[in-house]
Amino acid sequence: MNDSTTPDGQAIRVSVCLAAYKGSRFIEEQIDSILRDLGPDDELVVVDDASPDDTAEIVRGIRDPRIRFVGASVNKGYVRTFEHAVGMSRGEFIMLSDQDDVWIPGRVEIMLDALADHKIVAGNFDVLGGGPRPWIPRLRSSDSGRHLANLFAILIGYRAYYGCAMGIRRDALNYFVPIPSYVNESHDLWLAICGNVARSIRHLDESTVLRRLHDDNQTPAGWRSLVKIIKARLMIARLMFEAVRRVRPGS
Structure with a gap:
């Protein structure tokens, strides 16, 4: 086998990349829902960000050859953990996953079609x-091609995208990684932002995941301070310029 094939020589189709940290309460249910939706030639890449609980032991205890587990020795935060998992992925299509949700059956095929x-x-x-x-509106497939409007909506905080419901083709990974x-x-x-700048993003009308809302969610649940909002908007503007730099030469 090589780096992009299964032990029986089949090309890896889908890589699910899961960033874990202190996920012992829910991660087994999350992984079970993912594995049920994957095929025999897919993989689940789990990177544990130096959890102080028994997250790593729980994942190691799930006996499925499609799981590839790496435990980090130093905590780097969920963005770098996702980047690590994506870097380890071998499939033609990469899907992101949180550690505490439940996938809706049929997610993989719906996203592969898109x-x-x-x-x-x-x-x-x-x-x-x-x-x-x-309160932010659901994504609509009819807005998929409204790239400038989508970028403006991201900038002002009106258009939300959630990594737990996103995927990317391998031929576009050079847009996404390395993450600035x-x-x-x-x-x-x-x-x-990368998808909209590349003019190649598809919004699904369907829900693909059941998201668990709890006190430990990484996505903020309430209103932020004005200072944090301004800093976030400035970062997003900077990311838009970076996406243009990466995407335009090869789009």
Whole structure:
């Protein structure tokens, strides 16, 4: 076998990249839902960001040859952990996953269909157990081609993309990685910016994941201070210039 094939010589189709940190409460349920949706020639790459709990032991205890696990010795934060997992991936299509959600059956095939003619795909989520979603509107497939409008909506905070419902083709990874060194949050917005600048992103009307909302979510649940909002908007503007630099020569 080589780096992009399974032990029986088949090309790896899908790589799911999961960043884990203190995920012992929910990670087994998350992984079970992913494995049920994957095929025999897919893989799940789990990078544990030096969790102080038994997250690593739980993942190692799941006996499935499709799981590739790496435990980091130093905590680097979830953005760098996702970057590490993506760097380890071998599949033609890469999908991101949080550690505490539940995938909706059929997610893989829906996203693969979108990635057949788009470099990046972004779906919606429903809340696990029901309950209200954040106030930002759901993505709509009809907005997929409104790239400038999408970029402006990202800049002002009106268009949300969630990494747990996103995927990317391998031939577009050079847009996404390496993730700029100044990015310590919102890797999903960076991926969406790349897709819109490349004019090759597909919004799905469907939800592809049931998102678990709890106190340990990395995505902020409430309003931020004005200073943090301004800093985040400036970072996003900077990312847009970086995406143009990366995408335009090869788009």
